[in-house]
Every structure is written in structure tokens, then in C-alpha cells.
Amino acid sequence: MRTPSPDVDSPVGVTDGLVTLGPEAVRLRAALDAVFTGWASAADAADVLYPPLIRVADLARFDYFTNFPHLVLAATPVNTAAVAELPTHPAAPGTGLSGYQLGEAGFVLPSAACYNAYLSLSGTELDEPATFTTIAQCFRRETRYEGLRRLHGFTMREIIAIGDAETVKGHLSTHKALVLDFAAHLGLSLTTEVATDPFFDANGSRAVMQQMFPTKEEFVADGDLAIASVNYHRNFFGERADITYAGGEAHTSCVAFGIERWLHVLAGRFDGDWGAAEEAVRSFPRKTRTP
Incomplete structure (x- = not known):
């Protein structure tokens, strides 16, 4: 499916789930991210950029390939033994690479921004709760793609808290209120x-606790489009990544924003x-510090 993009000044062009943002959309994107990074700064979150790939073995620690x-x-690297059969110009639309033309994949593209944050702290004992923010290009194979609503590659901003249960749950309460105010x-x-939350085995104790205290809440626009979420993982990532706090497994939470989905709902709203x-976003009062 293609949304036409006649020139470089067009706000948005989408082809096969891949988006090009023109100047107007880029400015709105920057304004949105300034709001989110302002919240991160108010929470004393360290601004970190992580690698664009994740090791297969590392994601397996999180049951990613099960969930x-x-x-x-x-x-995946190209199999150089099959180089003579690789596509050449002119290639027909939809041309791909077959399995025999590819080598073994040791890395995957991230589908969320926070996994590398937990992996970067693997084996760490924290003396005090830690807060991070990061932005990443994320990628998901979907059954269909639909404008800015559902993309093959998209941008995710996250604000992540690691520490004790009370602190990381407070992190979510604070940012839930901010999202609703915004x-x-x-x-x-x-x-x-x-x-x-699919990280919790349906038959396990975490899943039972999840019924008592929701671990994931989504902020939904247009009836079915989640543009942000607050996520409490309990001690799952602390256990799997061996992150400890105050002598026990650290608890984690994150607030996530799908930037292109925000662009979509704002384009509709205005x-x-x-x-x-953009003017409406930039006029939102900035807080210097969260409670």
C-alpha cells in the first residue's frame, strides 16, 4: 500500500510500511519528543542511545522468541557462496532474498527501545534507583501496514525506571497523569x-499477580490505536538480566511513546x-521536575 509523496515538502509518505517525513512532520516530531524528553529530564533520567541491533542469545533470555x-x-548476512544468484538491476517489485542466499543470523532488529537498557545493566548491583530515557528505531513484522498507524519501522521513545517496586510503580503513576494532561x-x-503482558507465563505466579495489579496499560486513540503505554514488569527483567537493587532482584517499569502514531492522531485532530x-504541542506547560 502506498500513500503518495509527490515532493520533499509533503508532510508524510508511506510505502510498504516504511515512512518518509517531510519538514512539517519532522518539526512536529521534534516538538513531541521535546515534551517527552522534558518529562525524562524532570525525572532525572539519563539520556542514553543503545546499539541498533540485539544479540539473539540476549533476547532469548527474555523469552522473546516464545512471546x-x-x-x-x-x-542476516548474505551468503557469499550464492553471490552469483543475488538480485541485479533491474529487479522486479517485491524481489527478495531466499533462505539459501542468507547466512546465520546472530542479531535481530529491536521491536522496542528498552531491551538494550536492561541488557546494558546485566550483572549490575544498583545502590539507588536509576532512570533512563532512550529513543530507537524499532521494527516489527506485521500482517498488514496502514499509514502512520502501523509501520514496518517506527520510532519509540521510552522513559525507564529500575529499582524497588514502589519507586518504579510511582514512575508509572506520575507519567500516566502527564500523558492524560498532555x-x-x-x-x-x-x-x-x-x-x-506476554512476558508472564499464563500459568505462573506473575500472571496471577497481574490479575490483581495490571502490568500494562495503553493509551488508545481512534478507538483502537495505542499511542503510548505504561508497563510494570515486576522483577522479570531484573531476574533475567541479573540486575539487583537493595540485595534483591530489581523491579523495572517503562513509559513508551510511538512517535509516528502521535503524528497520525495529531494530524487528524488538527x-x-x-x-x-506543532503550536499546540509547544504550548504545553513544561514541568521542571516530576514529584
């Missing part, structure tokens, strides 16, 4: 919906007036 096999996109300021009608959307 999300349908999303996986691997970074949405009200923009005139967006969001619903908050509880989602199931009837395609990207400048008005």
Missing part, C-alpha cells in the same frame, strides 16, 4: 485500556494543519 516470534526481523491539552480523546498541531 513475539511473529514480530521478529533478523539482521492529551487533554491537545484536545485528544484517549481511553486507558488494560493489556496483557485536520491536516501540521503547523497548528
Whole structure:
């Protein structure tokens, strides 16, 4: 599916789930991210950029290939023994590489921004709770792609807290309120919906606890489009990545924002007036520190 992009000044062009943002959309994107990074700064979050790939063995520690096999996109080298049969110009639309033309994949493309944050702290004993923010290009194999709503490659901003249960749950409460305040300021009608966290075995003790205290809540626009979420992982990543705090397995939580989905709902809210959307975002009062 293709959304036409006639020239470089067009706000958005999407082809096969891959997006090009023109100047107006880039400015709105920057304004949005300034709000989110402002919240991160108020929470004393360290600003970190992580590698663009993740080792297969590392993601396996998180049961990723059990829970999300349908999303996986691997970074696979070309089999140089088959180089004579690799595509050449002109290649037909939809041309791909077959399995025999590829080598073994030791890395995958991330589908969320936070995995590398936990992996970077593997084997660490924290003396005090830690907060990080990061932004990443994320990738997911989907059954279909739909404009800015559902992309092959997209941008995710996250604000991550690691420490004791009370601290990381407070992190989510603070940012849940900020998201709802921001949405009200923009005139967006969001619903908050509880989602199931697939990291927890349905038959395990964490899943039972999840029924008592939701671990994932999504902020939904247009009836079915999650544009942000708050996620409490309990001690799952602390256990699997061997991160400890105060003598026990660290608890973790994260707040995640799908940047292109925000662009989509704002374009709709302001009837395609990207400048008005940017002005509304930039007029949101900034807080210097979260409680």
C-alpha cells in the first residue's frame, strides 16, 4: 500500500510500511519528543542511545522468541557462496532474498527501545534507583501496514525506571497523569485500556499477580490505536538480566511513546494543519521536575 509523496515538502509518505517525513512532520516530531524528553529530564533520567541491533542469545533470555516470534526481523548476512544468484538491476517489485542466499543470523532488529537498557545493566548491583530515557528505531513484522498507524519501522521513545517496586510503580503513576494532561491539552480523546503482558507465563505466579495489579496499560486513540503505554514488569527483567537493587532482584517499569502514531492522531485532530498541531504541542506547560 502506498500513500503518495509527490515532493520533499509533503508532510508524510508511506510505502510498504516504511515512512518518509517531510519538514512539517519532522518539526512536529521534534516538538513531541521535546515534551517527552522534558518529562525524562524532570525525572532525572539519563539520556542514553543503545546499539541498533540485539544479540539473539540476549533476547532469548527474555523469552522473546516464545512471546513475539511473529514480530521478529533478523539482521542476516548474505551468503557469499550464492553471490552469483543475488538480485541485479533491474529487479522486479517485491524481489527478495531466499533462505539459501542468507547466512546465520546472530542479531535481530529491536521491536522496542528498552531491551538494550536492561541488557546494558546485566550483572549490575544498583545502590539507588536509576532512570533512563532512550529513543530507537524499532521494527516489527506485521500482517498488514496502514499509514502512520502501523509501520514496518517506527520510532519509540521510552522513559525507564529500575529499582524497588514502589519507586518504579510511582514512575508509572506520575507519567500516566502527564500523558492524560498532555492529551487533554491537545484536545485528544484517549481511553486507558488494560493489556496483557506476554512476558508472564499464563500459568505462573506473575500472571496471577497481574490479575490483581495490571502490568500494562495503553493509551488508545481512534478507538483502537495505542499511542503510548505504561508497563510494570515486576522483577522479570531484573531476574533475567541479573540486575539487583537493595540485595534483591530489581523491579523495572517503562513509559513508551510511538512517535509516528502521535503524528497520525495529531494530524487528524488538527485536520491536516501540521503547523497548528506543532503550536499546540509547544504550548504545553513544561514541568521542571516530576514529584
